[in-house]
Amino acid sequence: MQVDYLIVGQGLAGTVLCEHLLQMGKKVVVVDDLTLSNSSKVAGGLYNPITGRKMVKTWNCDNLFSYLIPFYQKLEQKLGVRFLIEKPIYRPFASTEELNEWMGKSAEENYAPYIKEIKDRSAYGDHVNDDFGGILLNKSGYVDTAMLINAYQSYLLAEGFYRNEVFSYDHLELLNKGVKYKDISADRVIFCDGRLAQNNPYFQWLPMRPVKGELLFVKTHTSIELIYNRGVFVIPLSDGICKVGATYDHENVDENITSKAQNELTRRLKQLANFDFEVIDQKAGVRPATKDRKPFVGTHPAHKELVVFNGLGAKGVSLAPFYANQLANHLETGDHLDSEVNIERFFSLI
Template sequence: MKVDFIIVGHGLASVAVVEHLRKHNSSFVVFSDENPNSSSKVAAGLYNPVTGRKMKQTWLADQLFPYLEEFYGDLEKSLNAEFLHKKAIYRPFLSLEDQNDWMAKQNTDNYFIKKTFTQSQYPKFIADDFGGLLLNRSGFLDVKEMLDQHKEKLIEDGQFINEKLEYEKLEVKENQIFYNDIESEKIIFCDGPLSHNPFFDWLPTAPVKGEILHIKMGETLPEDVIFNRGVFLVKNPQHDYYRVGATYEWKNLDYEPTEKAKKQLTDKLDDLLNVNYTIVDQVAGIRPASKDRRPLIGNHPERKNVFIFNGLGTKGVSLAPYFACQFVNSIFNLEKLNDEVNINRYYPLYSS
């Protein structure tokens, strides 16, 4: 088999890269051994343009968020599926001081702030005594549904190989790459946080373990809004439970749920919710992230046909489409890759 690209991995990063390669009429094959605990599989898929305790607009929000809705919307149409759920995010104020700070800022032009409330809007469901903010261009991606539908299409088109690519079997030459019976011009690694990839093991990664609770409630929360303060609450569209998350752990990088994380999440959930709930499950995944919290994208320093698209961290849903477009365009010399994500910023760390 001859292809233009070998793609390693099948998560958010891979889907975004593959779909932009299609626009260039490139041929490809995707290798994935389908890790059920990958961050893409367990993620709630929230996308939120205004984050953090001070509710600042996220990096490149003006470019990222319009494009992600266009990208995933087009992908839904091509796969005849539904996985992008556009919903307003409601972030309750923590105190009167918190409210006053935002009232002082309300004259500032922030496209992503839909409305500011100074009185409780959802007292039956949550603690929002001081009102809160309602955000635009937000929602969640049902990542597992998207990946399942995308994989089905790849299999149907003969573009998916359900096995782990073994690095030692790769034969990388100047203009060709050989792997078993496959001949390719280029290879792109989208292989997650703990792959121990020998081509890119010199990059300073900082994988992050995250845990999420699945809960059921006697009350059904409003369908048109996502609550987010300390933790987020996202209804799973395929089941009757809500996802609650997420935690951040940089040391114990395994896939085992912990009591520590459960307590962190339930403490914050108890502060937010005014209704009773039951925990039905707890899941863990590991996010591929970098030490400077910027994606790891670009070309190997010596092997000009070897690439990486990785390190999207906690904001993969919003980062993947925009930077996959830029990355693929850069491969075809149509666009320059953003300096903040280009791995050439770490070339001094590389030694052949």
């Protein structure tokens, strides 16, 4: 079989990149193992333009957020499933000073597109502790990553674009032009293999810093319509079930749920919430994060037929569409890659 691209891994990165290449008329085959765990499937899936303790615009926000919503909407239409949930995020203020700061920022051209409303007094006190008011964000929501990945996997299987197997480096041959993998000949192979990149003999020099994250699923009798985010995020799903997260563990990088994480998330949720809740489930996954918190995008310095698209971390839902598009255009037309994500920044480590 002759293809343009062989993609290794069908998490969020592999899914989104594959779609961009197919839209460009390229022939693609994805190799992944259906039995392997996938951190993308247990991710919070939140896309949030203003983040962090200091509440600043997320890195490269304007580029990312102008692209991601139209991309996901178009993919929903193609797959015939709904996985993009556009929903305001409400973040309570911790003090009058924080309220005053955001009253000023809301008038700034830099922030205005992402601010739906500033509440100068309690607006959702029945649900959360917001004595000082809060900020209601625009261009926010979440992606049901498990639904997206499973639906796209079904599409790839139906089209004959999917190989259900563990990728074997022993079967990858680098040729004078292109690569050969078993019966597949490809111009390039793109590794979207998440945390497994640490075992990749061609890219293991990249400074991956995997981070374990745990989530809770809680049941409440309160009807919640917004996403709440302070200390923890609370994402309403359906039938009174909410997703609550997340933890960040750099030391115990496994996929086992822990009572420590449950206790920590429960404690933080109680500080935020005024609604009743019961923990009904818990999930854990390992995010493919990086040393500098920026993705790994680009081609191997010695083998131009080897490409990496990885390290999307906790903000993969926001990062994947824009940088998949940039990488696809880079490979096909030679367009530049942003220096912040180009793996050239780590060539000195080889």
